[in-house]
Each structure stands twice: as structure tokens, then as C-alpha cells.
Amino acid sequence: MSRTTTPATRVHFRTCTICEAMCGLRLELQGDEVVDLRGDARDPGSRGHVCPKAWALVDLERDPDRLRRPLRRVGRDFEEISWDEALDEAADRLHALGRAHGPDCRAVYLGNPTIHNLGAMAFAPAFLRALGTRNRFSATSVDQLPHMLVAYLMWGHQLLLPVPDIDRTQFLVLLGSNPAVSAGSLMGAPGFNKRMRKLRERGGRLWVFDPRRSETAALADAHHFVRPGSDAWLLLSVLRRLIARGARPPEMGLPIDGLASLRAALDAFPDFDLERLTGVSSSTACEVADALLDTPRAALYGRMGLSTQPFGALCQWLVSLINLFAGQLDRVGGLLFSAPAVETRNAPKGMGVGRGSFGRYKSRVRALPEFGGELPVACLAEEILEPGDGRIRALVTFAGNPVLSTPNGRKLDRALSGLDFMLSVDPYLNETSRHAHLILPPVGPLSRGHYDLALQLLATRDTAKYSPPCFEKDSGERHDWQILSGLTRRLLRLSSAPASARLTAGVLEKLGPEGILDLGLRFGPRRGLSLAKLKASPHGVDLGPRRARTLAERAPKGTRIQLAPEALVADLGRLVAAQGQTSADEELALIGRRQLRSNNSWLHNCERLMRGRDRCTARLHPEDAARLGLEAGVLAELRTDAGSVVVPVELSDEMMPGVVSLPHGFGHDREGTRLRVASAKPGVSLNDLSSELRLDQASGTAAFSGQPVRVRAAATPNSAGKA
């Protein structure tokens, strides 16, 4: 009788590193094979929630397309080289260009997965310092920059971001956010649907303002269509109503400046026709204001749809003012500030994230303002292409795919192909890294230890959890932090940096991410925490409910709340001027559409998620389709000032008439990538349509929402996805 031996079964607990929900996962393994994956019911934050994307962690770990060794470009091809050779060459070339043209000729772009990566969070600051360039870019300026700018201007720290207390609120108003799909952002909210069911069971209400009847709107007590990019008028109306009803900012434990200037600015703002501009009636705006004022626990919150639009900063300022005047800011059931176990804000100088800064310098070509040491990524391409002193000649991309994720991807594509040197730290040879001279791939997502240093600040509950690596990396692989540290050390050596800088780099490398985390926990505000303690609690530690009135404790010393920051008051003039602008009849307003089985641009090589019908479609209202002579299933050409794409059409009355939506992160048909699954169903890139010139001028954030787009039947029926 033959006997087969089954490998021993082991169970591994970890945090999912894909989105801000930070779901606790329970993986069951037989040998090296993951045979089961489910939500960890004992995780104090996610309590068993999980979504289909979590399996991508397993698939990416095993993906044959995932790079394991450094690649060097040879003509149009790549060859594998050793780590030492690759790191030496990268540092030498960056150093040589810096010597010849000054440090600023070397730019850096940090992508979204950086924040989901303990090692990268711990080691990127030193790398950035060693490079010493003003040309820093990141996904921040296609995402949450307006939130950070407003926090910096109003209460003195870019990371003091108030989070809706969704488990205790009785009235939640969401604008431009779709947590039923996204799991929330700057509001990490795993199991959002369940939590909304509970809200309604306790007699609470959810209202949604969105140009699409989104998956979140479908859960709501009321959904109102709002014209893309027009929310600032709606928010102004809500604020005016609050003030007309006598609302005043409550005692916050901090001095409050600017009430008179704010009132003067609001009084001077001309009357406007809210319904014509936004599609929302004045009575609805008043209802929102009244409910926020009269419900003891209520919160108004706006996210992507409010930030990445022409008035992103104005919107986020108005959101904060509304919550403040309604007495809901820093209050239980309203919006609260987090109290994480590791205070990155208090990290030693240069290691954490400082208070922020704004407008200390400007971009060379378009004079866009710096924020927190970064420039808006919408100007990256022109900074490379435009000749002259100060031109960017080298670029390091780290965990980013800006060709698909930043405005006018085609222009950036062109710009990248002309760089003197480009380095990508990325596990894939994709639309961006295909331009690199060197690609340094980190280990897979299950082979590293993890703790969410930054996202804990933004979640709806304070927890702390360390995930050990599920797999040992093989000796020929490197962690992101080892790549960053290897580059930092070499750059410091080449530039004969002071001994102290080199010593610090050496100490950090010895500590590694886990050692740094341990120090952060031990010296953090929560007593008794350490890495050992977290290792002994594999499901994570609950840090208890959040408290009200913590802004005064957490704001930098000497903070005075600024109700009317000059830059924002001045920006009201731009809103007044936009009142008269009209769009052409044949134009629709373009918005994005996140999907449950996709995450930005980088999960499309996961077969499990890509299965089924083509999801990269243009969705519009049947009335618009009839007017434009389009039917479901036909191919349409979408054209803007930036470019054009051809995509299949879907019809749905979930769309506000006059609005068309397309998901972002697709467009995998570019030549020279190694993406087996993604390029089989490439879709088109939304950012081939978005213009790099369309910005929230106040913050420099890309204004994706509401881009005017001409839609018509495509002339070439066979060119789907091959724009």
C-alpha cells in the first residue's frame, strides 16, 4: 500500500497590505502552498472582513512575471545582473548626474504601495535626504494633498486628519467617496457595508452626494446626484446656512483666529444659483446643514471625488469648517483624531513626517507650489521635457506607476523615454518601469514583516498589529528597505557626506525595520507596547475607542486654529470666476470608477481578479447615449485635449445625465512590458484622457473629476483598447 505524506498544516495571521482597510487575514498553508485564506475574525480592526483582492497577495507572491533579480537595460531588452552591480551602478549614475548638473536634476516619485510597506516607510526618508533633491513627487498630488494642505493651514500639521467616527455617528454625509468598494480612505473602514447596516439599526442615516449612484449610494437613505467638480458651491451653501442659524465654532481648547475674515469672505461671495451649478437644490443643502447642527452625533466627509477636482482644497477647507461650525469636529460620533501606537509625527528629525510646509519653492516651468517638500506630479513630464537649466535628467520611481496613474500618461511616457537615467524599484516590468535603465525588484508581499506606520493614523479605529513574514525570502532577493538602504549608503559614501550621516545610516540598517518599529512602540504614547508584545498578539491589539477633544493635545505647541487661511480665502475668487463657465453640448463630464476586484494599476496581473467580462468600460446614462447615437456594447471614442481612447460602452441610469465614468489603472497594451495576464485584457488608461494642465490651482492636485470629454461612436470598430 502506498502512502502519500501531506505536508504539515500551519496557520499564519497577517494584515493585508493592499488598501487602507488593513484587514486581518488568516492564511492556512500546507507546506508552501496557501490552501485557504479568510478574514481573521479576531482582528480588532477588521473583525473578519476580507475582500477578493486579498488573494492577490498570494498570487503576486507566486506570479512568474514578478521580477526576482535586478534587471539592466541592454538596448530594448533587459539582462539580469547581481545586486551589488545594480546598486553600485544606480548610485554611481545618480551621483555623477548630481555632480554635473546639481542635486535637483535627479527626481523621485514615490507611489502608493510605499505607505503600505513598513520597510519603505522606515528607510525612504534617509534615501530622500541623501539624494537631497527638490524634485520630489508622489501619488499624494493625485490623491489626498488637499486634505493635508488644509490640515497644515488650519491646525498646523499635515497629518492631523480628522476621521469620521462611523461606528458612533447618527448622521453620516459622504461626498465623493465610495467606501463600499474602496473600503474607505483617510477613513480606513473594513466591513463598511455591515457598519452602515448597524448605523441604520441604531436609527442613524447615511446620505451620499455623488454623480454616480455608487455602491455606497445604493446603501444610503438618500442619494443626490451632484455635478462633477461643483461640490464647493454645495458646501458653501451648507456653511452659510449653519452660520445663518447662529452656529459658532465651539471651544476647542485652542485659540481660534480668522472668524471675522471668514465672515467677511462669505458675505462678499456673490449669490449663486445652487441648483443650476450643482444639480442639488438649496433646500437639500439646508437639510444637510440642519441635520448636522441638530443631530448630536453627525459627520460630513469628502474624499477622492472632492479632492481630485478643480476646487479640491476649497472643498476640504469647507468640509472642515462645516464640521467645526456644526460642533462635530473632535467630537464622539463626529470626526475624531486618531491616537496611534507609533507617533511618526514625533520621530527624530528627518525620520518621520514633519508639520509640513507650503510654497517654500515653486516648480521650474509652471511655478506650481511645493507642499511638504514635494511638487505636484502633474508637472513631472514638463520638468523633464522642457529644456533649460534645472531640467530633470534622472528619475527614481519607487512603488509607483505614474504612466498609468498620473495625468497625461502619454506625455509622461514620452518624457521618461528621454531621461539620461531612470531607476525603478518595482516588482514588475510595467508601463512605467519599461523606461528604466535599471529595475530593482523587492520581495513578494508575503515575504516581509509588516506594521502600518502611517495608515494607523487614518483608520476608523486605533489598533496595533505586527505581521511576521509568511515566507522566508530566498537569499538572492532583497527587501525594499535593503534596496533603499543600499542606495543611501552608497550615495553618502560617494558624496563624502559627514561621518555622522553615515553613522546614522549604519545604525538604522543594523536596526532594520523591525528594530525601528520596536523603538517607535516603546517610546510611543501607549504604555507597555513593544515588538515582542505585538508578536505575542498575532491578531493585533485593540487600543480602545477614540476620545473627543484631542486636537489641543496633538497639535504642535502654540497652534492657533486658522479659520480663514489666506491661500484658501483667495481661492474663493477662482470659484466665483468659474460660475460663468459652460461646457459644450456634445461634451460629457468624465469621472473615475474604482472597482472591487482592482486596485489602482497593479493588481491586473492577478488572474483570479481579472477573470470574467471586460470591466474597463465607459459607463453613461441611456439618455446621453441615445443623444450621441451610442448603444450598449458598441465602441466609443472618448477624446479630450490630452488624448483619446476607444472603449466599449455600458449604459446605466446609475450615471448622472451628462457624466461618463471609466475606471483608472488600465491601459496595459504598451509595448515592452512583462505582464502576461494584464496585457491579455489591457483596457485603456483613463489618464491618457486627463490633462496635466487641469489642476486644483490652490494645491496643485490633479483635477480628474469633471474633465470635459467628447464621446462618439468609434470609427474603427476593431481598435478596442488599442488607442
Ligand SMILES: Nc1nc2c(c(=O)[nH]1)N[C@H]1C(S)=C(S)[C@@H](COP(=O)(O)OP(=O)(O)OC[C@H]3O[C@@H](n4cnc5c(=O)[nH]c(N)nc54)[C@H](O)[C@@H]3O)O[C@H]1N2
Ligand atoms: N484618473 C485617475 N487617476 C488616479 C486615480 C483616480 O482615481 N483617477 N487614483 C489616484 C490614486 S488615489 C493613487 S493612490 C494613485 C496610485 O498611483 P501609483 O502609486 O503611481 O500607482 P499604482 O498603480 O499604485 O502602482 C504601484 C506600483 O508599485 C508596485 N508595487 C506594488 N507593491 C510594491 C512593493 O511592495 N514595493 C515596491 N517597490 N513596489 C511595489 C507595483 O508593481 C506598481 O508598479 O493613482 C492615482 N491616479
Ligand SMILES: Nc1nc2c(c(=O)[nH]1)N[C@H]1C(S)=C(S)[C@@H](COP(=O)(O)OP(=O)(O)OC[C@H]3O[C@@H](n4cnc5c(=O)[nH]c(N)nc54)[C@H](O)[C@@H]3O)O[C@H]1N2
Ligand atoms: N477596490 C479598490 N479599493 C481601493 C482602491 C482601488 O483602486 N480599488 N484604491 C485605494 C486608494 S489608493 C484610494 S485613495 C481609495 C479611494 O477611495 P474613495 O475615496 O472612496 O474613492 P473612490 O472609490 O474613487 O470614490 C470616489 C467617488 O467620488 C465620486 N465622484 C467623482 N467625482 C466627483 C465629484 O466631483 N463630486 C462628488 N461629490 N463625487 C465625485 C465617484 O463617482 C466615486 O463614487 O480607495 C482605495 N481602495
Ligand code: SF4
Ligand atoms: S478591503 Fe483592502 S485590506 Fe481588506 S482584504 Fe480587501 S484589499 Fe485587503
Ligand SMILES: [Mo]
Ligand atoms: Mo490613493
